Amino acid sequence: MFDALSDKLNSVFKQLKGQGKLSEKNIADGLRAVRMALLEADVHYQVVKRLVADIKERALGQEVMGSLTPGQQVVKIVNESLTRLMGDTHEGLNLAGEKPVAVMLVGLQGSGKTTTAGKLAVLLRKEGKQPYLVPADIYRPAAIDQLKKVGGQLGVPVFDSTPEMNPVDICQQARVAAHKAGCDTLVLDTAGRLHIDEELMGELARIRTALKPTDILLVADAMTGQDAVNIAKSFDERLDIGGVVLSKMDGDARGGAALSIRSITGKPIKFIGVGEKLSDLEAFHPDRMASRILGMGDVLTMIEKA
Amino acid sequence: SKTRRILTTDIDELFLGKKIVDDDMIEDLEELLITSDMGVQTTMDIMERISGKRSRIAGAGELKRVLKEEILAYFDALPEPVPEAAAKPHVVMVVGVNGVGKTTTIGKLAAHESKKGRKVLIAAADTFRAAAIEQISIWAERAGAEIVRHKDNADPAAVAYDGIEAAISRGADTVYVDTAGRLHTKVNLMEEIKKIQRTLSKRLPDAPHEVLLVLDATTGQNALSQAKMFNEALGITGIALTKLDGTAKGGIVVSICSELNIPLKYIGVGEGVEDLQPFDPKQFVEALF
Ligand SMILES: Nc1nc2c(ncn2[C@@H]2O[C@H](COP(=O)(O)OP(=O)(O)OP(=O)(O)O)[C@@H](O)[C@H]2O)c(=O)[nH]1
Ligand SMILES: Nc1nc2c(ncn2[C@@H]2O[C@H](COP(=O)(O)OP(=O)(O)OP(=O)(O)O)[C@@H](O)[C@H]2O)c(=O)[nH]1
Ligand SMILES: [Mg+2]
Ligand SMILES: [Mg+2]
Numbered sequence: 001m002f003d004a005l006s007d008k009l010n011s012v013f014k015q016l017k018g019q020g021k022l023s024e025k026n027i028a029d030g031l032r033a034v035r036m037a038l039l040e041a042d043v044h045y046q047v048v049k050r051l052v053a054d055i056k057e058r059a060l061g062q063e064v065m066g067s068l069t070p071g072q073q074v075v076k077i078v079n080e081s082l083t084r085l086m087g088d089t090h091e092g093l094n095l096a097g098e099k100p101v102a103v104m105l106v107g108l109q110g111s112g113k114t115t116t117a118g119k120l121a122v123l124l125r126k127e128g129k130q131p132y133l134v135p136a137d138i139y140r141p142a143a144i145d146q147l148k149k150v151g152g153q154l155g156v157p158v159f160d161s162t163p164e165m166n167p168v169d170i171c172q173q174a175r176v177a178a179h180k181a182g183c184d185t186l187v188l189d190t191a192g193r194l195h196i197d198e199e200l201m202g203e204l205a206r207i208r209t210a211l212k213p214t215d216i217l218l219v220a221d222a223m224t225g226q227d228a229v230n231i232a233k234s235f236d237e238r239l240d241i242g243g244v245v246l247s248k249m250d251g252d253a254r255g256g257a258a259l260s261i262r263s264i265t266g267k268p269i270k271f272i273g274v275g276e277k278l279s280d281l282e283a284f285h286p287d288r289m290a291s292r293i294l295g296m297g298d299v300l301t302m303i304e305k306a
Numbered sequence: 307s308k309t310r311r312i313l314t315t316d317i318d319e320l321f322l323g324k325k326i327v328d329d330d331m332i333e334d335l336e337e338l339l340i341t342s343d344m345g346v347q348t349t350m351d352i353m354e355r356i357s358g359k360r361s362r363i364a365g366a367g368e369l370k371r372v373l374k375e376e377i378l379a380y381f382d383a384l385p386e387p388v389p390e391a392a393a394k395p396h397v398v399m400v401v402g403v404n405g406v407g408k409t410t411t412i413g414k415l416a417a418h419e420s421k422k423g424r425k426v427l428i429a430a431a432d433t434f435r436a437a438a439i440e441q442i443s444i445w446a447e448r449a450g451a452e453i454v455r456h457k458d459n460a461d462p463a464a465v466a467y468d469g470i471e472a473a474i475s476r477g478a479d480t481v482y483v484d485t486a487g488r489l490h491t492k493v494n495l496m497e498e499i500k501k502i503q504r505t506l507s508k509r510l511p512d513a514p515h516e517v518l519l520v521l522d523a524t525t526g527q528n529a530l531s532q533a534k535m536f537n538e539a540l541g542i543t544g545i546a547l548t549k550l551d552g553t554a555k556g557g558i559v560v561s562i563c564s565e566l567n568i569p570l571k572y573i574g575v576g577e578g579v580e581d582l583q584p585f586d587p588k589q590f591v592e593a594l595f
Contacts, residue, residue, distance in 0.1 A: 042526035110405030141444035146437035225343040225526020227554035253528040
């Protein structure tokens with residue numbers, strides 16, 4: 001597939017350089033290559049469709065820069081719009097509120113919530129906060145143990161929940177306990193659930209009402225395919241999320257889900273997970289993500305030099 | 307919106323008020339295939355074949371039939387899955403990237419085997435992830451299976467070796483080896499899992515009899531890269547596709563199975579012990595449309 005794509009791009013970029021304006025005709029191949037690249041990167045079909053139409057509209061009539069072919073210039077325009085679409089600045093956690101505040105992690109099964117809870121504790125501590133971890137997953141076998149071990153490794157206090165307790169009660173009692181322990185920021189680790197699971201989505205809504213978290217982060221796997229739009233839309237509609245953590249970015253996934261999620265919810269991607277270690281959390285960089293999704297590293301370097 | 311519509315509709319609706327396959331319909335079909343994670347190349351291949359037959363397709367029923375046939379063909383001529391009781395002990399190593407459902411799938415499989423009266427042993431060879439051993443221990447108990455476990459951070463190959471050793475001495479019928487999730491791109495972790503495999507065959511020459519790759523249906527095109535690299539490292543004998551109880555279709559398995567010539571054995575449809583089914587291509591294709 002990648003070979004087919006670069007072959008295609010090469011032929012696109014063989015067109016004559018410079019001179020004249022971008023026209024319907026001289027950008028067609030470039031647009032087609034971009035469309036393929038985005039779909040291959042798992043950007044949602046409808047998002048791609050909208051993007052390609054926007055880009056076409058914006059490109060038409062532009063003067064072709066001296067050193068670029070029309071195809072290259074299209075890629076340049078795409079890269080710029082993707083970067084802009086994903087947000088220009090890095091947004092951190094929202095922690096503004098009466099202490100102790102709560103940050104809530106939600107998402108599908110296995111997306112990386114519990115690990116991210118530990119990573120956020122590391123980050124919070126670095127920022128001079130006193131984090132308090134709250135295991136509110138009573139369903140998955142040993143989920144509570146997992147967060148307790150993570151907290152133990154870090155020396156961060158963890159609420160002593162048990163699977164017999166109710167998740168809403170766990171969170172409420174944890175807030176009292178955190179306050180007593182002199183902690184200012186709760187990190188709520190919730191059970192993985194499907195976005196179509198009415199009962200469990202209702203549970204999240206009840207935790208939200210009870211705790212009023214200052215930030216709710218959807219933890220989504222960077223390898224997610226076309227379903228990312230449905231997942232993000234459902235969690236956002238139900239909970240009005242504050243942002244997204246894109247986990248497992250240390251692999252070779254192109255991460256088109258980032259673009260799908262961003263364009264369907266308008267919510268910022270705040271962090272990326274880049275490994276299993278608790279220090280493996282990084283700020284999100286829209287420009288890096290854009291070129292990763294486009295997967296045209298060589299072309300982009302060439303264009304930047306132009 | 308269009309997105310909603312296409313996901314909740316089927317081909318009948320595409321044909322509403324139309325008698326022939328027109329360009330709009332072809333585009334809608336393309337969307338249907340892409341949004342089920344079938345991938346650009348496979349979608350283009352299928353579309354091309356459908357387009358060729360376009361004039362002969364009259365009506366929704368016929369289009370559906372042709373489409374299903376086209377996709378089913380990808381599952382044709384795959385090797386037969388490894389039979390479950392060919393050797394004693396029958397050793398199954400379960401592998402895959404992080405969080406796809408390896409441990410849960412072992413729990414379900416073990417329960418199923420136990421129920422049939424077979425003696426099952428699980429080797430808890432994920433010694434890395436926090437509380438992975440506790441998690442698989444709970445599943446072993448649920449399943450009525452025995453477990454061999456070491457301490458956190460112990461050598462996973464040593465756990466695997468002890469597992470197979472215990473299985474032989476206790477006369478177990480089946481051994482499942484739970485391994486830590488790892489991204490296929492991490493060279494040292496892939497070396498580690500190769501070592502687990504080598505260790506198993508050192509104790510029992512034909513083992514592992516099955517290397518089961520677990521894929522998450524929510525995953526998009528990256529699943530192909532996962533399958534290729536795990537297959538290169540270990541020689542995958544079967545695939546389990548989990549989390550099909552959501553809205554993701556898992557269409558990428560179509561090209562994975564045919565390209566790598568590996569059978570899809572099981573599908574996961576929930577978190578409960580009963581939520582595992584043998585893969586049925588016809589049912590899978592039905593669920594796509
Ligand atoms: N490589 C890599 N692995 C990760 C990352 N984040 C999490 N993981 C791994 O992904 C797997 C699942 O992570 P968890 O934190 O248990 O996920 P979860 O969302 O809490 O899962 P459930 O509670 O079962 O829904 C584990 O093996 C983690 O080590 C990441 O950024 N990179
Ligand atoms: N909805 C649904 N959830 C599933 C399915 N299979 C597994 N899960 C859930 O997915 C999450 C991850 O499952 P695990 O079995 O821990 O995955 P794993 O591959 O062993 O994870 P690591 O060992 O951390 O790499 C858990 O919350 C499971 O309950 C399935 O078929 N459907
Ligand atoms: Mg968890
Ligand atoms: Mg596991």
